[in-house]
Amino acid sequence: MTGSAEPGEGDGRVAERVRVLLVDDEELVRVGLRMILEAQPDIEVVGELRDGGGAAEAARESRADVVLMDIRMPGTDGVRATAEIAREAPGSRVIILTTFDLDEHVIDSLRAGASGFLVKDTPRAELVAAVRVVASGDALLTPSATRRLLAEFVRVAPPAARAPVAGPLTAREQEVLAALARGRSNAEIAADLVVSEHTVKTHVGSILTKLGLRDRVQAVIYAFEQGIAAVPGRRPG
Structure with a gap:
């Protein structure tokens, strides 16, 4: 899958770069993310949005592998936008960006289809690694994060209806x-x-x-x- 190999690995062909869409209402955050990601030879930022509205369409049209999604934005927030991406652009995987670590909004976004979450002060090396992990098709949730997620899930989240x-x-x-x-x-x-x-x-x-x-x-x-x-x-x- 896109982004699963390092550039130049294997038979000598250049691996296709991981395509990333940025969705955050703060311009400085988007600029910082772009600078970090585009410093990597195997990652390309294919678009930016300041609101979750239209994120699904943008993800589909840009063929984004990964969407870095702010969870709290005016207009369409990250939870709703994540659900729309999961429904309308299933080839794109969402990483939620949050200031407040694990809370009910993060849980709602994971329920909506996000593949993991990061706090905004995550070190740049971990951010880059997270993008690669999710682009490769894996989920960004360590065992320790899973345990914290479940403890918080039980505290704040009512059961959701599931199909058989x-x-x-x-x-x-x-x-x-x-x-x-x-x-x-x-x-x-x-x-x-x-x-x-x-x-x-x-x-x-x-x-x-x-x-x-x-x-x-x-x-x-x-x-x-x-x-x-x-x-x-x-x-x-």
């Missing part, structure tokens, strides 16, 4: 999904189940396909909404 499961999960897939919801990494799940990391990745891919979910973030949220994993701090029954 698209296909039945096997017993092993249910184990893997529950482990994802506990914030376990692929390596930790592999060790727990005494299988290879490749096998775990295969199970995760199957889970996403059967449930009609975009990525690991959506799988974690689904697991909690469906009661597949124990809620932190909540007694069963």
Whole structure:
């Protein structure tokens, strides 16, 4: 997928650059992001917007791989814009930018289809790495962030309605999904189940396909909404 290889890697051909769309109402933030990203040989900023309105259309027309999306903007905010992108430009993945770290707005954006979130004071190297990770098709959610997300999710977010499961999960897939919801990494799940990391990745891919979910973030949220994993701090029954 676009952005998954370093420039010049492999057979000598130049890898296609990761295409990034910036959506933030603060011009200085957009300028800073552009300077950081365009200093990278494998990343190209293909557009800027100061409002979430029109972000889905811009993402589709620019063929953006990644959208860096401010969560709080006048007009159309990041949550609504993320939902529109997920629906109208599914080839573009959203990273939410927030000043306030993890709160109910971030949770709403993840539910809407974002592939991860970053605080605006994230070091530049981590920002660049995050863009590459999400462009490669992975979700930007570390095990520690998963655990914080779930604790906050339980505190502020009411259950959301979900369509019936698209296909039945096997017993092993249910184990893997529950482990994802506990914030376990692929390596930790592999060790727990005494299988290879490749096998775990295969199970995760199957889970996403059967449930009609975009990525690991959506799988974690689904697991909690469906009661597949124990809620932190909540007694069963």
